[in-house]
Amino acid sequence: MNFDIHAHHYLDANTLEQQLAVMHKRLTAASLADDPPIHELREYAHRWTFEKASKQQQVFEETRALAIKHQVEYYRNSRDKAQCKVCGVEFAFHWENPHRKSRLSQRPELCLQCFREKRDQLLRDERLAQFRVDNPLMYHYLDQQGAPPRPAQYQAVLNWRDHDEECNRISLGLVLVGDSFTGKTTACYHLAHGAVERNDFSEFLAVNSTHLNSIPEKVLDRSIGPFMERLKSVELLLIDDLDKVRITPRVASELWGLFEDRLRHHEFPILITMNTRTKRDFVRLFSGRDADSRQIGLSIYNRIRQACQFIDFDVETQPADPPALGTDGPGSQEPTALGNPN
Numbered sequence: 001m002n003f004d005i006h007a008h009h010y011l012d013a014n015t016l017e018q019q020l021a022v023m024h025k026r027l028t029a030a031s032l033a034d035d036p037p038i039h040e041l042r043e044y045a046h047r048w049t050f051e052k053a054s055k056q057q058q059v060f061e062e063t064r065a066l067a068i069k070h071q072v073e074y075y076r077n078s079r080d081k082a083q084c085k086v087c088g089v090e091f092a093f094h095w096e097n098p099h100r101k102s103r104l105s106q107r108p109e110l111c112l113q114c115f116r117e118k119r120d121q122l123l124r125d126e127r128l129a130q131f132r133v134d135n136p137l138m139y140h141y142l143d144q145q146g147a148p149p150r151p152a153q154y155q156a157v158l159n160w161r162d163h164d165e166e167c168n169r170i171s172l173g174l175v176l177v178g179d180s181f182t183g184k185t186t187a188c189y190h191l192a193h194g195a196v197e198r199n200d201f202s203e204f205l206a207v208n209s210t211h212l213n214s215i216p217e218k219v220l221d222r223s224i225g226p227f228m229e230r231l232k233s234v235e236l237l238l239i240d241d242l243d244k245v246r247i248t249p250r251v252a253s254e255l256w257g258l259f260e261d262r263l264r265h266h267e268f269p270i271l272i273t274m275n276t277r278t279k280r281d282f283v284r285l286f287s288g289r290d291a292d293s294r295q296i297g298l299s300i301y302n303r304i305r306q307a308c309q310f311i312d313f314d315v316e317t318q319p320a321d322p323p324a325l326g327t328d329g330p331g332s333q334e335p336t337a338l339g340n341p342n
């Protein structure tokens, strides 16, 4: 006997079992009496179960269709209109939960465009607040609103981008060289503030020689790890007055690790200011102690020379010819810095 009807999944299991039990009794009785013939009875039992199952299936299908219809109705009814509180435009929206319409759900107040603008504004405020927390010296540099001492170089710094419009990498940073009081650091702060405001970078951190001179101290109190990690991972880093750092072997190797990590492994841009203008003078900063440090100094110089754009703040008027931005003093055999945006 084949009761394997696919529709029986929709029957109540107990009901089906009871019916089968009854049928089994009848079949047993019939086979004993042999009247009516057993095959007829089997056929009857089969048909009876099948009809019953079909009926159940039909009810199930109808219920399901009704449920879908209700769902569609709910969706249709959930469409509504609201007026934007900012721009006044009327816009359509869907109630997320039609059941709770007008009781617990809230009517949206802003159209999509105004909502996005407001969201971007909140995120921008958040980034700038973090900028102020990270850089306590910010007020000093951002308040310098007078004419920059080197307008052409200042503008070149503000025009610096690490990506072009197609998101191709064009530069890994800036190295601003020249005398003090030519506005190098101020230009960096203005660049960074604008970049964080535009969301070109989400965060900026400035460190100077005071911070870096505390490296030996941080080695002793074991806070060197998190400190260097922060310098390696911040999206945009400024090292102000790099040539004022007292270079010990440990400081030299930490600096090398920092530049390698940022410029080579992660391609995180870096901004550097220093008075030192030539390669020879730069390497001399490292040569006080031993030959190893000297080699590190040379490697660091070559790395930043290759990755960053150099801007000389000593010339009064910046030449319009872009390759001149990378000049390295007389007699230099260095190639022009890569990543020149012009």
Ligand SMILES: [Zn+2]
Pocket: 084, 085, 086, 087, 088, 089, 110, 111, 112, 113, 114, 115
């Ligand atoms: Zn609006």
